[in-house]
Amino acid sequence: MTYIAKPKFHHPGLKKNELGYTHRDYEGKISTLCAGCGHDSITASIIEACYELSIEPHRVAKISGIGCSSKTPDYFLGNSHGFNSVHGRMPSVLTGANLANRDLIYLGVSGDGDSASIGFGQFAHSIRRGVNMTYIVENNGVYGLTKGQFSATADRGSKSKKGVTNTDNAIDLVAIALQLGATFVARSFSGDKTQLVPLIAAAIRHKGASFIDVISPCIAFNNHAGSTKSFDYVREHNDAVNRLDVLVGRDPIAVDYAPGTVQMVEQHDGSKIALRKIDADYDPHDRLGAQTFLARHAAKGQIVTGLLYVDPDAEDLHEHLNTVETPLNTLEADTLCPGSAALDKFNASLR
Amino acid sequence: MKPTDIAAPDYFHKVVDCQWACPAHTPVPEYIRLIAQGRYSDAYMVNWKSNVFPGILGRTCDRPCEPACRRGRVEETPVAICRLKRVAADFKDDITQRLPRPSAKNGKRVAFVGGGPASLTVARDLAPLGYHCTVFDGDPRAGGMMRSQIPKFRLPDSVIDEETGYILGLGVEFKGGHRIESMKALLAEKYDAIFVGTGAPRGRELDIPGRKEAAASIHIGIDWLSSVSFGHTDKIGKRVIVLGGGNTAMDCCRTARRLGGEDVKVIVRSGFEEMKASPWEKEDAIHEDIPILNFLVPVAFIHDNGKLTGITFQKVKAEYGAKGRRNLVPSGEPDQTLACDDVLVAVGQENAFPWIEQDCGIEFDKWHMPKVDSKTFVSTNPKVFFGGDAAFGPKNIIWAVAQGHDAALSIHKMLSGEDITERPLPEVHISSQKMGIHEWSYDNDISNDKRFKVPHRDKVIALKDIRTEVELGYDVKLALGEAERCLNCDVQTVFSTSLCIECDACVDICPMDCITFTQNGEEADLRQRLKAPSLHPDQDLYVSSDLKTGRVMVKDEDVCLHCGLCAERCPTGAWDMQKYLIEMTHAGSSCPTKSRSAA
Numbered sequence: 001m002t003y004i005a006k007p008k009f010h011h012p013g014l015k016k017n018e019l020g021y022t023h024r025d026y027e028g029k030i031s032t033l034c035a036g037c038g039h040d041s042i043t044a045s046i047i048e049a050c051y052e053l054s055i056e057p058h059r060v061a062k063i064s065g066i067g068c069s070s071k072t073p074d075y076f077l078g079n080s081h082g083f084n085s086v087h088g089r090m091p092s093v094l095t096g097a098n099l100a101n102r103d104l105i106y107l108g109v110s111g112d113g114d115s116a117s118i119g120f121g122q123f124a125h126s127i128r129r130g131v132n133m134t135y136i137v138e139n140n141g142v143y144g145l146t147k148g149q150f151s152a153t154a155d156r157g158s159k160s161k162k163g164v165t166n167t168d169n170a171i172d173l174v175a176i177a178l179q180l181g182a183t184f185v186a187r188s189f190s191g192d193k194t195q196l197v198p199l200i201a202a203a204i205r206h207k208g209a210s211f212i213d214v215i216s217p218c219i220a221f222n223n224h225a226g227s228t229k230s231f232d233y234v235r236e237h238n239d240a241v242n243r244l245d246v247l248v249g250r251d252p253i254a255v256d257y258a259p260g261t262v263q264m265v266e267q268h269d270g271s272k273i274a275l276r277k278i279d280a281d282y283d284p285h286d287r288l289g290a291q292t293f294l295a296r297h298a299a300k301g302q303i304v305t306g307l308l309y310v311d312p313d314a315e316d317l318h319e320h321l322n323t324v325e326t327p328l329n330t331l332e333a334d335t336l337c338p339g340s341a342a343l344d345k346f347n348a349s350l351r
Numbered sequence: 352m353k354p355t356d357i358a359a360p361d362y363f364h365k366v367v368d369c370q371w372a373c374p375a376h377t378p379v380p381e382y383i384r385l386i387a388q389g390r391y392s393d394a395y396m397v398n399w400k401s402n403v404f405p406g407i408l409g410r411t412c413d414r415p416c417e418p419a420c421r422r423g424r425v426e427e428t429p430v431a432i433c434r435l436k437r438v439a440a441d442f443k444d445d446i447t448q449r450l451p452r453p454s455a456k457n458g459k460r461v462a463f464v465g466g467g468p469a470s471l472t473v474a475r476d477l478a479p480l481g482y483h484c485t486v487f488d489g490d491p492r493a494g495g496m497m498r499s500q501i502p503k504f505r506l507p508d509s510v511i512d513e514e515t516g517y518i519l520g521l522g523v524e525f526k527g528g529h530r531i532e533s534m535k536a537l538l539a540e541k542y543d544a545i546f547v548g549t550g551a552p553r554g555r556e557l558d559i560p561g562r563k564e565a566a567a568s569i570h571i572g573i574d575w576l577s578s579v580s581f582g583h584t585d586k587i588g589k590r591v592i593v594l595g596g597g598n599t600a601m602d603c604c605r606t607a608r609r610l611g612g613e614d615v616k617v618i619v620r621s622g623f624e625e626m627k628a629s630p631w632e633k634e635d636a637i638h639e640d641i642p643i644l645n646f647l648v649p650v651a652f653i654h655d656n657g658k659l660t661g662i663t664f665q666k667v668k669a670e671y672g673a674k675g676r677r678n679l680v681p682s683g684e685p686d687q688t689l690a691c692d693d694v695l696v697a698v699g700q701e702n703a704f705p706w707i708e709q710d711c712g713i714e715f716d717k718w719h720m721p722k723v724d725s726k727t728f729v730s731t732n733p734k735v736f737f738g739g740d741a742a743f744g745p746k747n748i749i750w751a752v753a754q755g756h757d758a759a760l761s762i763h764k765m766l767s768g769e770d771i772t773e774r775p776l777p778e779v780h781i782s783s784q785k786m787g788i789h790e791w792s793y794d795n796d797i798s799n800d801k802r803f804k805v806p807h808r809d810k811v812i813a814l815k816d817i818r819t820e821v822e823l824g825y826d827v828k829l830a831l832g833e834a835e836r837c838l839n840c841d842v843q844t845v846f847s848t849s850l851c852i853e854c855d856a857c858v859d860i861c862p863m864d865c866i867t868f869t870q871n872g873e874e875a876d877l878r879q880r881l882k883a884p885s886l887h888p889d890q891d892l893y894v895s896s897d898l899k900t901g902r903v904m905v906k907d908e909d910v911c912l913h914c915g916l917c918a919e920r921c922p923t924g925a926w927d928m929q930k931y932l933i934e935m936t937h938a939g940s941s942c943p944t945k946s947r948s949a950a
Contacts, residue, residue: 002789002860002919002920004796004797004914004916005796006862006916007862007912007914008797008799009426009910010862010864011863011865012425012886012910013883013884014864014883024862030860031860034922035919035920035922036852036856036922036923037856040856040860040920041854041859043859044858044859190855191854191855193855219854219922223852231852231853231854232899235899235900
């Protein structure tokens with residue numbers, strides 16, 4: 001790891017966002033991950049997305065579990081709320097926090113071990129309930145902290161650094177998220193920020209359970225020939241269905257794509273996603289179609305990336321439960337305890 | 352763009368902005384690191400080899416390096432390079448054992464006209480090679496204008512004595528008080544080569560009404576300064592006006608303050624900002640309660656039967672012509688007369704060669720300057736060389752030194768029977784600075800400190816004695832703090848295309864957003880597509896050859912902190928931090944060699 005702090009100086013010509021911040025203002029501490037780790041690029045992409053959306057750092061809660069991936073919230077948004085939870089328990093902690101205060105932006109950061117093994121159930125239920133969050137899995141297919149054993153997302157037939165072949169079937173988290181009703185599902189690659197940054201931005205603006213599976217090569221244990229999560233393999237087998245731009249605010253960004261290939265998706269909060277189709281037949285509003293498409297391409301050894309499914313009018317857990325809008329910590333005593341008259345009235349309604 | 356050829360010595364030399372800007376190309380970051388390590392003698396010798404007069408220049412240099420310093424593009428102020436040079440001179444141990452030994456004479460004789468920085472530099476380079484060097488100077492002691500024109504409160508005699516002494520100690524013969532009056536006579540003495548380093552000794556006149564009548568109280572700045580320097584002048588009137596806006600004017604007004612001038616003013620034709628004086632010299636003058644009045648053109652000296660009473664000025668304003676050329680035009684306001692007892696005229700210097708006869712084979716141009724080759728410094732007489740102010744008009748000491756080195760090389764080549772127009776490339780030593788996974792042999796942790804002020808002597812004490820040095824110099828602690836501000840620009844970011852796996856780690860970590868991976872294109876197009884805007888197109892782009900994905904790595908050298916984080920975060924060692932020590936080839940250096948050690 002790097003011993004020195006990242007210098008405070010920044011490029012004198014850096015642009016500032018609406019809040020007057022540069023992208024450097026969204027950084028956290030210097031990374032302690034291995035040099036070249038894909039996770040650091042995801043960190044940089046989160047920083048870039050938050051900067052571009054002019055998010056106030058104190059409006060964000062970043063929550064993680066255990067693992068290389070779950071260390072990363074220390075490296076971005078140094079002025080945001082953070083909770084580094086028990087292994088695999090990020091979704092529960094996030095759900096609880098979200099229920100207590102729906103005003104914050106919830107960023108759940110997890111890994112393939114944290115979400116596909118020990119926290120598989122947690123992952124499933126947070127998606128199923130439609131918690132309003134951005135759930136990012138930094139997926140490298142190995143347990144990096146324990147020296148590179150296969151994780152549950154490692155493809156069957158792929159080889160470990162030592163040459164051992166994986167005989168277990170892989171969990172495809174994107175397929176599961178689609179099946180469980182996530183309303184924003186995407187897959188991307190840490191080595192392709194032009195795709196990843198807008199995906200994270202769109203996911204943050206999405207109301208409902210957003211899930212992004214980011215393939216993130218482990219330089220130390222899973223970037224060799226025989227791996228299906230290496231830089232080279234992913235670049236060779238990447239089948240992007242679309243590219244997107246997120247349009248926020250009143251000034252629409254001019255999108256200079258050929259007409260007819262751009263599909264505008266308006267999200268619940270008024271922000272727009274300009275989807276540039278690469279695969280002309282791919283429809284990101286068709287959940288069933290997406291599942292079939294994924295399965296067909298996975299069988300061919302292709303890694304489908306892009307925005308795979310979005311429901312712009314999704315509801316979230318708060319709407320399902322009809323909860324109070326005010327964050328619990330700002331509810332005054334007279335609201336929480338409206339007195340015996342209110343209790344009597346309530347009891348009467350149940351008789 | 353084509354891949355950058357980093358083997359060309361100039362590419363990485365340009366990245367070391369300070370060294371590139373220095374006429375003598377002193378390896379600045381190298382000596383600043385030595386200062387930080389407390390190795391003052393080593394730092395001094397790096398300087399001595401390159402610029403010959405570290406103690407003198409550390410007090411008086413015009414510092415072309417500092418406006419170029421990369422730190423000035425990253426924050427407000429550059430590193431105090433000049434005053435760090437003085438630190439090396441102040442804190443060094445006895446270095447006499449490190450100086451070259453006078454070697455056996457090779458039988459060739461070189462004469463030097465004038466004993467200033469240019470001549471002494473040439474002599475310093477040639478004497479150790481066995482040349483018999485004879486320096487003639489009209490003044491009794493060596494140093495030229497460094498001794499006669501720079502006031503002692505800026506540059507004490509002891510420093511000049513020491514540093515000219517190192518050169519004369521190499522076996523150089525110094526004939527003080529021996530002014531050369533005839534080039535013809537000198538040529539007749541059959542020297543193998545003659546070097547003319549006579550400076551720009553004549554102060555420019557100001558011919559306006561009253562000049563002749565009031566002559567007793569009107570002094571030419573540089574003559575007056577040297578008269579003060581040699582003790583012939585020790586007082587001046589209470590009210591003094593200094594005309595002119597260069598560094599000589601600043602020396603004149605501050606000297607006048609110490610010789611009885613109570614109401615001393617500097618008056619310039621131009622605006623304050625356009626004055627030729629270095630900003631810090633103006634600051635020092637203002638600090639000594641000397642106002643600088645601008646946009647005033649002197650039109651007449653006013654006198655009462657020959658006794659000067661004042662100067663009348665016309666008020667002007669600046670107007671800019673079609674090509675941005677500035678013209679001073681009368682503002683229309685009434686003229687202003689300012690009272691004074693003495694005037695110091697410091698409106699420029701000129702060359703004068705009354706002692707060079709027309710039939711010496713030395714041709715002059717229409718401005719009465721000798722025709723001198725700007726690379727070899729040879730005149731139209733192949734045995735006669737010029738350097739310093741004598742060659743191309745008034746400049747600063749560091750230019751005289753740089754030209755002296757080049758002239759010495761020419762003389763040595765000529766007398767070795769070689770072609771003097773063939774100039775050797777600089778010597779380049781390249782070595783990786785990697786010591787461990789995240790350890791470098793230089794301090795890559797960037798200091799956030801602002802520039803440290805050099806302590807000055809209390810004004811009341813400083814103004815009492817003309818020989819009391821005003822600047823006290825950095826102490827060890829301040830010097831260390833200032834040295835830490837240096838960004839080590841000579842430790843270069845070197846990229847190996849074949850090792851890169853395009854993981855983006857360097858892009859993500861770079862604090863200055865210098866690095867971009869993108870499709871190749873023409874330079875103007877590439878500059879539009881960088882991660883951070885390209886603010887200085889004069890700063891090079893470092894472009895790799897094609898990577899696996901068909902993209903290229905583009906690094907804007909402009910504001911790179913040389914912190915090495917790209918190399919620390921690179922998993923494959925595609926980035927390495929390598930020190931490029933670039934040294935100019937001087938007379939007698941062995942053939943330039945390129946050494947490279949593996950990362």
